[in-house]
Amino acid sequence: MLPPFFTEKQTQGARDEQQDCVRNLIVGEHTTLHILADGMGGHRNGSLAAETAAKAFSDHVEAHGASAQPEALLKQALYAANNAIARIITVRPETEGMGTTLLALLLNRQSGAYSFVSVGDSPLYVFDDASGLRRINANHAFAADLEKLVRAGQISREEAEQHPSRHAITSAVMGRDIPRIDLQSGMLLPDALLLMASDGLQTLNDAPEGEMAALLERYAADLDDCGTKLLAAVRDKDKPGQDNASLILIRRPPAVRTVANPITRNNKKRGSTAARAQRAAAAQPEKNAVSWVPVLAGMALAAVVVAGVLLFLFAAEKGGSAQPNAAPPAAASAVSAPLPASAPPPAPTASAPASAAAVPLAGSEASAPAAASAVSASQTD
Structure with missing residues (x-):
């Protein structure tokens, strides 16, 4: 035809x-x-x-x-x-x-x-x-x-x-x-x-x-x-x-005027932005779920350590000066090295904090601050 x-x-x-x-x-x-x-x-x-x-x-x-x-x-x-x-x-x-x-x-x-x-x-x-x-x-x-x-x-x-x-x-x-x-x-x-x-x-x-x-x-x-x-x-x-x-x-056929549909064009733009947002949203929960695990574990362990130190100090205070150099404080200092300076460090074991900080295990106290920093950086990105 x-x-x-x-x-x-x-x-x-x-x-x-x-x-x-x-x-x-x-x-x-x-x-x-x-x-x-x-x-x-x-x-x-x-x-x-x-x-x-x-x-x-x-x-x-x-x-x-x-x-x-x-x-x-x-x-x-x-x-x-x-x-x-x-x-x-x-x-x-x-x-x-x-x-x-x-x-x-x-x-x-x-x-x-x-x-x-x-x-x-x-x-x-x-x-x-x-x-x-x-x-x-x-x-x-x-x-x-x-x-x-x-x-x-x-x-x-x-x-x-x-x-x-x-x-x-x-x-x-x-x-x-x-x-x-x-x-x-x-x-x-x-x-x-x-x-x-x-x-x-x-x-x-x-x-x-x-x-x-x-x-x-x-x-x-x-x-x-x-x-x-x-x-x-x-x-x-x-x-x-x-x-x-x-x-x-x-x-000659009549001229066909091609007019861009602003709704369609904007939808396409929004669609591309939405697609990027969806991809970002889909990725974010998974990343957060993985990265917060060591943080929470570290926080829980830190709480246990703080409680132990407080109990030790309380016991030492009640026991008098007869046991100032007993073994328990030294053991506690090896665990409590990453805690803030406000916790009283025991004098006999000054090298213990460096030893604890070098342990790269995900579940250790030393890894908790590093994990928290990684999460902060990823959220910024």
Whole structure:
């Protein structure tokens, strides 16, 4: 199903077969390729030429589109299409003389920038409310050359309209040198349309104020309906020998305004902060639970030591001076070395505090202050 910003339509007219070929492809994130080829040659050779050229062209763009500038890419793809026809003619000499017009356009749907290559007489129009309908590609038909002669005053209008070669084309894709190539770039403004067509659509008057422009102005809001109305108008003309008529209508999609959602954006920021907070909160209880174990154990042991010292002092005070150098005080001093200076140290064992402080066991009195310092540091972090 084609996106709503372009549509394609075809009618066979009074011809025995459809020799027009149309292709529309999405070839990039914002880029579409549109191809219209009007074949010629008779005995089904016209349709063969159109289909061969369109396929070779689109294949080349799809294979090389990401690494080429639009105009260079279109020109290279044109040569690929011409070579594809040449190969068929080499293998099947009876197809000599077959050929096709080729109109191909690359559109950047986001910016509206477009580039096209055109060989032959298939018209490319742009339509907008301000300027109406106007053709923007060169007409490689003898009729265009005759028109120049009329404007120069070299022939009359009547002579030009009655010239037997009026409908001959002066450039085509035929597997040989291409005499004329029209390669251009432009910008499709918002609300403007591009109309690619085979010359069968020119049964309708394509003047700026003609039938074609009137139908575009009236039905342009719905591209699919507009295309249907244009071909219905061609059929209603009931022209004898009506040629195949094909068209591709293209509108630049409306610009999509990308507005950042402040709630969503802030939520994302809060989410990242919250995630960090959750990770910190999850880690903190576990760290505290582990690090406070030795602290609590040390505090409990210190309390026992203090109580023992107090009991000893109390007993010594009651027992008098007969036991000043008894063994219990010395034993107590070895245990009480890490206590504050207010606890009275026994004189005979001054080296005991250094010995006690060197013990690195987690459950010893000496490890309690160190463990407390580690907890304080971790909480600060």
